[in-house]
Amino acid sequence: MTRSIxxxxxxxxxxxxxLAACDAKENPYEVKKKGAVDLHSYEKEMTPxxxxxxxxxxxxxxxxxxxKENALMFEKGAREYIKTRLPEYRELxxxxxxxxxxxxxxxxxxxxxxxxxxxFKEAYKEDVKAFLSVYDELTSNGExxxxxxxxxxxxxxxxxALNNDLSPEVFDNAQLPVAIKDIRDxxxxxxxxxxxxxxxxxxxxxxxxxxxxxDKKKK
Numbered sequence: 147m148t149r150s151i152x153x154x155x156x157x158x159x160x161x162x163x164x165l166a167a168c169d170a171k172e173n174p175y176e177v178k179k180k181g182a183v184d185l186h187s188y189e190k191e192m193t194p195x196x197x198x199x200x201x202x203x204x205x206x207x208x209x210x211x212x213x214k215e216n217a218l219m220f221e222k223g224a225r226e227y228i229k230t231r232l233p234e235y236r237e238l239x240x241x242x243x244x245x246x247x248x249x250x251x252x253x254x255x256x257x258x259x260x261x262x263x264x265x266f267k268e269a270y271k272e273d274v275k276a277f278l279s280v281y282d283e284l285t286s287n288g289e290x291x292x293x294x295x296x297x298x299x300x301x302x303x304x305x306x307a308l309n310n311d312l313s314p315e316v317f318d319n320a321q322l323p324v325a326i327k328d329i330r331d332x333x334x335x336x337x338x339x340x341x342x343x344x345x346x347x348x349x350x351x352x353x354x355x356x357x358x359x360x361d362k363k364k365k
Contacts, residue, residue: 222349224292229343230352234284236340238298239333241277242305245270246326249308253317260314267312274309278302280360294339301332 192200228235248270256263281302285291288299308325316322343349 221292224290224294225343225346226349226351227290228292228294228340229346229349230355231284231357232340232344234280234357235298236337238277238281238284239336239340242301243330243333245273245277245305246329249312250323250326253322256314257317263312263314270309274306276361278306283358294336294343297332297335297339301329301336304329304332 252262252266256266282288285295285298288295291298304325308329311319
């Protein structure tokens with residue numbers, strides 16, 4: 147009886163060792179934990195050229211195309227802003243032309259009588275101040291108007307510079323007719339754009355806009 151128990155115990159021990167050995171083997175179905183990410187194994191960022199090619203291959207617009215479309219959209223909005231206020235822009239251009247005509251006509255008289263210039267300058271100073279106030283409001287201090295605003299701004303600033311140089315002796319300055327011509331030429335460009343905008347039926351006008359009232363220029 148004792149021998150039988152001993153033999154059975156030995157069998158159990160051997161069976162236990164066998165199971166332990168099986169448990170020690172690697173489980174082929176075990177999901178292993180991932181180690182730390184190796185950042186060096188990732189590919190480097192694409193160059194601008196490679197990115198452009200990748201976008202093209204994927205059927206997407208290039209960055210240049212997107213920028214061009216955005217610029218066209220911005221310019222269209224600027225032209226609609228102008229078309230909504232077209233009479234005001236035309237009045238602005240006409241007024242500057244009138245000031246240039248006035249300077250051209252009055253300059254010879256200033257040389258003969260300095261008092262004539264002083265009288266002109268006193269009234270002219272107020273006219274210029276009123277004009278610039280309207281100009282700043284209409285163009286939102288030069289921020290509205292798109293591409294056309296560059297030419298309009300140039301003309302206005304050149305006219306301001308001319309105003310600062312006015313004096314009884316300005317008629318003898320050979321640059322006077324040159325300056326006046328340059329400003330007129332730039333205003334011609336502005337007027338040409340205004341004509342284009344007026345004829346462009348794709349541009350929408352804001353029906354809710356109402357032009358602010360202006361005091362008429364004193365003669």
